[in-house]
Amino acid sequence: MPGSSQKFSITFNKPVLAGSGQVSLVRASTNESIKFPANKVEIDGAKASFTVNGLVAGERYYILIDMNAFKDVDEQYYAGISSAQVWYFDVQGSAVGWNGSNPTTPKNGASGVDIKTKGQLNFTRPVYPSNGSITIQDKSGSYKSQIDVTSANVTGRNEQYRH
Numbered sequence: 001m002p003g004s005s006q007k008f009s010i011t012f013n014k015p016v017l018a019g020s021g022q023v024s025l026v027r028a029s030t031n032e033s034i035k036f037p038a039n040k041v042e043i044d045g046a047k048a049s050f051t052v053n054g055l056v057a058g059e060r061y062y063i064l065i066d067m068n069a070f071k072d073v074d075e076q077y078y079a080g081i082s083s084a085q086v087w088y089f090d091v092q093g094s095a096v097g098w099n100g101s102n103p104t105t106p107k108n109g110a111s112g113v114d115i116k117t118k119g120q121l122n123f124t125r126p127v128y129p130s131n132g133s134i135t136i137q138d139k140s141g142s143y144k145s146q147i148d149v150t151s152a153n154v155t156g157r158n159e160q161y162r163h
Helices: none
Strands: 006-011 016-018 022-027 033-037 042-044 047-052 060-065 070-072 088-090 120-122 133-137 143-148 155-157 160-162
Antiparallel strands (some): 060 088
């Protein structure tokens, strides 16, 4: 998603009214949130919209909606969104690179590394596991192991991921 300002919309299967809950936009790397009370969200029939300014390039955001934020004309409340995995997006930004001031562990080409050593990758900006794998090779380039980036063996926070 490009730009620092963006309009977001959700369309329901029938017209809705504002409830007493809110819509939250959360910056994944810091958990900072911007909250929009449902009565401040633009509603046009079955479509609810809100505009966010100040999105940061290269960041991931997600949207949460309280279960009492919207109700239909039959007074039935929308179930809401309570998971960061339902409605999320990345703002376009600079390419991800290796953080040279905080190198990976073990260093590329290192020898004599204990098999129990945890690897650490350091990036130039926040990254999030999506899909793919990390391949471990010996010094000759022979395949040794492959780790799915979404496995429980890969952990991280913002610019740092460990195995």
